Amino acid sequence: MTGYHLAELNIGTARAPTDSPEMAGFMAGIIPVNALADTALGFVWRLQDGDGPGATALRPCGPDVMVNMSVWQDLESLRDFVYRNGPHLDFMRRRRSWFHPMAVPYLVLWWVPAGHIPGLDEALSRLDLLRNEGPGPRAFTFRDPYPPPVPAAEAAR
Amino acid sequence: MTEISVIAALEDPVRRRLYDYVAAQGGGVSRTEAAAATGIGRTLAAFHLDRLAEAGLVEVTFARPAGRSGPGAGRPAKLYRRAMTEHQVSVPPRDYRAAAELLAEVVDVTGAEPELQRAARSRGAAAGRAARQRSPALPDDVLVTGALAAHGYQPYRDGGEVRLRNCPFHLLADRHPPLICGMNLALLEGLLSGAAVTGLSARLDPRPEECCVVLEESKNNDD
Numbered sequence: 560m561t562g563y564h565l566a567e568l569n570i571g572t573a574r575a576p577t578d579s580p581e582m583a584g585f586m587a588g589i590i591p592v593n594a595l596a597d598t599a600l601g602f603v604w605r606l607q608d609g610d611g612p613g614a615t616a617l618r619p620c621g622p623d624v625m626v627n628m629s630v631w632q633d634l635e636s637l638r639d640f641v642y643r644n645g646p647h648l649d650f651m652r653r654r655r656s657w658f659h660p661m662a663v664p665y666l667v668l669w670w671v672p673a674g675h676i677p678g679l680d681e682a683l684s685r686l687d688l689l690r691n692e693g694p695g696p697r698a699f700t701f702r703d704p705y706p707p708p709v710p711a712a713e714a715a716r
Numbered sequence: 717m718t719e720i721s722v723i724a725a726l727e728d729p730v731r732r733r734l735y736d737y738v739a740a741q742g743g744g745v746s747r748t749e750a751a752a753a754t755g756i757g758r759t760l761a762a763f764h765l766d767r768l769a770e771a772g773l774v775e776v777t778f779a780r781p782a783g784r785s786g787p788g789a790g791r792p793a794k795l796y797r798r799a800m801t802e803h804q805v806s807v808p809p810r811d812y813r814a815a816a817e818l819l820a821e822v823v824d825v826t827g828a829e830p831e832l833q834r835a836a837r838s839r840g841a842a843a844g845r846a847a848r849q850r851s852p853a854l855p856d857d858v859l860v861t862g863a864l865a866a867h868g869y870q871p872y873r874d875g876g877e878v879r880l881r882n883c884p885f886h887l888l889a890d891r892h893p894p895l896i897c898g899m900n901l902a903l904l905e906g907l908l909s910g911a912a913v914t915g916l917s918a919r920l921d922p923r924p925e926e927c928c929v930v931l932e933e934s935k936n937n938d939d
Binding site: 641644649652654 | 828923
């Protein structure tokens with residue numbers, strides 16, 4: 560236990576409105592995939608709203624941009640869910656039929672004190688940080704991860 | 717040890733057979749098991765297994781035989797299992813891995829995954845058709861496991877499924893999982909359709925240290 564949890568934000572520009580036939584596979588898949596996340600080892604929290612499955616109705620980055628945000632106990636538990644869970648990996652494999660590719664980073668990871676639930680402002684500023692400065696201890700990616708901060712008391716020892 | 721001397725450790729045909737056997741098993745293998753499986757004496761097997769361990773091609777663990785513990789259970793047996801490190805030698809020097817990394821990054825950024833999956837499916841289908849033409853009368857599952865083994869997947873039966881012990885694209889799949897696992901799934905779907913195999917279907921079901929794809933008996937199989 561490090562006293563820190565891992566937060567994740569992932570955004571995507573949808574190819575079509577959520578009620579269109581193009582997005583039907585995504586909208587049908589999001590509920591069971593979210594249910595898998597809720598019971599996954601190391602899952603702590605995920606962003607939800609009242610108007611659609613998961614956070615699909617929240618649009619803080621523009622009308623077509625969907626967001627997904629969650630908190631996990633550590634990097635490995637998130638990685639296990641994202642890349643080593645069959646149904647989730649299969650969902651990701653199909654993401655290009657639902658979301659436009661992006662030439663800039665669209666997924667950011669950062670450490671939060673255990674118990675802290677990040678807000679969207681915090682998450683989007685971490686994504687900006689990653690986009691502007693590249694991976695670092697305050698905003699990173701699966702491919703370039705950084706360890707959790709060392710608590711001040713421990714660092715002073 | 718240099719990459720070349722690691723590969724050279726496999727030059728001896730007996731040692732190579734032992735390595736192939738150990739690599740194809742899921743867990744640790746004892747000297748006795750390896751000797752029996754390759755038809756050589758236990759002492760000779762022990763000698764070659766230890767050479768493989770020195771070269772880093774297999775890892776050594778110690779474990780008591782299942783079901784025995786406490787005093788009187790005997791000494792723990794020395795077990796050998798495939799090492800996860802990979803070795804590559806190319807003469808003259810080539811670096812396809814770096815090129816593959818770059819191409820994968822570009823496919824990620826440009827969103828060309830559907831095209832990659834299409835290309836993979838047709839490449840798999842060509843391999844499947846070729847396998848079928850070579851052995852038209854072979855039963856489906858023998859044909860498929862033969863073709864998978866030839867492509868380095870190290871297939872094995874697990875109940876009604878064919879699981880794949882080795883991922884031929886391991887490093888790349890580790891860096892770009894949805895991209896490479898999706899490509900791999902398309903390759904294997906293509907292989908099945910090219911070989912006209914209807915009793916098996918491919919789906920993503922990653923397991924630690926194995927390939928992300930599993931072949932399962934199709935539910936609508938009516939033969």
